[in-house]
Amino acid sequence: MKQVSTLFLKIAVILIxxxxxxxxxxxxxxxGNIAAELLPKFAYIKYLVFIVFYASAIPFYFALYQAFKLLRYIDKNxxxxxxxxxxxxxxxxxAITISSLHVLVLPLFxxxxxIDDAPGVIFIGLVVPFASLVIAVFAAVLQKLLQEAIDIKSENDLTV
Known part of the structure; x- marks a missing residue:
């Protein structure tokens, strides 16, 4: 059963x-092209969009790789x-890096x-940083719980 559930999660990680x-x-x-058209005074804005989005893709894929490794650890007990x-x-x-990079783009939103007189656009810009922060907090809580479980396990191993 565990192999099936981790296989499903591995497929989900790939599909993400x-x-x-x-x-x-x-x-x-x-x-980037739309940003350059909407803000012709800031010609460099196109490259800023490229840098932020592509730079945030790197830690995203690294985090997916780490999630895949975590699932392999579960498979190996x-x-x-x-x-x-x-x-x-x-x-x-x-997750903190992704959130920080996307906070840098909030002035663009x-x-x-x-320009469009649409304040909802700012809330759309907050989705990725907020979601990344939620993932960071969740990972921190899991990390702390797992570390405490490992400490308890090693303490019990020394007692026996």
């Missing part, structure tokens, strides 16, 4: 990465190991909201 790859290939250049704690720590740092 595919739309982000498609977005990086097709949507990010379009967003090594879930309660220091390697799992390290994987969760790296996922946490990746503000400029778009001013």
């Amino acid at each position: 990465g595919i739309p982000i790859l498609a977005m990086c290939i097709f949507l990010v250049p379009e967003i 090594m879930a309660f190991s220091q390697m799992s704690v390290n994987a969760l720590k790296k996922i946490k740092y990746c 503000y400029l778009f909201a001013e």
Whole structure:
């Protein structure tokens, strides 16, 4: 049963990465062009969009790789190991990095909201940083719980 559930999660991790790859290939250049058209005074804005989105894709895929490693540890009955704690720590740092990068782009969403007179655009810009922070907090909580479980386990092993 455990093999089936981890296989399902591994497939889900792979399927999560595919739309982000498609977005990086097709949507990010379009967003950059739209930003350059809407803000002709800031010609460099197109490159800022490219840098932020492509730079945030790197920690995203690294976090997916760490999640895949975590699932492999579960398959090998090594879930309660220091390697799992390290994987969760790296996922946490990746989520914080993604959130920080997307917070840098929030002024761009503000400029778009001013041009279109649509304040809802700012809330759309907050979705990715907020979701990344939720993932970072969740990973931090899991990391702490797992570390405490490992400490209790090693304490019990020394008692016997």
